[in-house]
Amino acid sequence: NGWFGDYDKLAMTKLFIKEIFNMDERKAEKKFLFIGDSPNSGPFLESPALSVGVANIKRFLTKMEFLPKYITSGRGSLGFAEMASIILKKRNINKRSKICQ
Numbered sequence: 526n527g528w529f530g531d532y533d534k535l536a537m538t539k540l541f542i543k544e545i546f547n548m549d550e551r552k553a554e555k556k557f558l559f560i561g562d563s564p565n566s567g568p569f570l571e572s573p574a575l576s577v578g579v580a581n582i583k584r585f586l587t588k589m590e591f592l593p594k595y596i597t598s599g600r601g602s603l604g605f606a607e608m609a610s611i612i613l614k615k616r617n618i619n620k621r622s623k624i625c626q
Contacts, residue, residue: 535568558612560605567591579604 542553558575559566564585570576571591578593581600586592597604 533568534565538569558608560608561593562601562604564589577604577608579608 539550539553542548542550542557546553548556554574558577559569560577560579561567561569562579562582566578566582567589568591570578570589570593574594576593576595578596579600580597581604582589582593582596595608597607599605599607
């Protein structure tokens, strides 16, 4: 990962959300989940209300200014899959509860 200029992941993600989804930052923070795995994920963890670290982030926690709200038990892609599974289960539970009402 590399680039030229004064950019960072968070600034460019905010620009992408604004330009592509036409969504302001406050609304985006309620709709998006960020999953990170290392200290360079730090700026993302400060901003979104929903932030997740995969298990391998644990070794960096003492060096990070901003911490995830939740840490998966799985490392790397297994942690991502774990979080995706939780989201899908919650979504299915919510759909079923609306049908039963």
